[in-house]
Amino acid sequence: MSTTTYGLQHIKKEIQHLxxxxxxxxxxxxxRYKKENxxxxxxxxxEAYDEAAFIEKVKAEAGFMFSQLPALSYHAAKGMRKILRLITKYTKFMGSKAAEIELLLNFCDNYLEYADRRTSYKPIRLILIRQVEKIRTLISKLHEDLQFDHAESYNTLxxxxxxxxxxxxxxxxxL
Structure with missing residues (x-):
């Protein structure tokens, strides 16, 4: 026997009566059951009432994690993926594409500052390339006014x- 999984609309209607x-x-x-919940x-x-302060806190945490990256390319790539998982989780919480762009731009800036530039280790290079492509895609999905604001930061990056x-x-x- 398995339990029935109800849709979000059905759950929403039921919650309104409780x-x-x-x-x-x-x-x-x-x-109680999941750490992410x-x-x-x-x-x-x-934290949701002050999104700007939360973004700054996430940037600081990511910057600290970048400063602690190991020298070996394999371990550095693992560390960068861990930072990206953290950023992805927090952007999912915020639900804002503009905040996600801001955090990913910060990630790329930290990458340029802390990553070993001489490495030929392809996974490290692909991490930056994927994030740049992701930022470009996110910017194209924004409203025109917001696109202009973020396009300047993107081009600087x-x-x-x-x-x-x-x-x-x-x-x-x-772009």
Whole structure:
């Protein structure tokens, strides 16, 4: 026997009929089972009101993690993927494409500052390339006014990457 999985609309309708005490009890029970549920609930309760401060906190944490990257290319790539998982989790919490672009731009800036530029280890190079492509895709999905704001930062990142990395060609990634 398996339990029936209901759709989000059905669950939403059912939640609207519950009293506040029972709703609070269900939320706490849900938070008890998964760490990510607990983190999301904590974000929504304590951090969501000030998104800019939360973004700065995530940037600081990512910067610290970058400063602690090991010298070996294999371990550095693993560390960068860990930072990307953290950024992905927090952007999922915020649900804002503009915030995601800001965090990914910060990731790429940290990459240019801390990553070994002389390495020929392909996975490290691909990490930057994938993030640049992801930023370009996200910018194209934004409203025109927001696109203009982020396009300037993006173009600065491309110019900076081309000047610091011999293998990076900014013309391949222009908007």
């Amino acid at each position: 009293p506040h005490e029972q709703l609070a009890e269900l939320l706490l029970r849900l938070a 607990k983190e999301l609930l904590a974000y929504l309760l304590f 491309l110019a900076n990457a081309e000047s610091k990395l011999a293998w990076f060609k900014k013309n391949d990634y222009l």
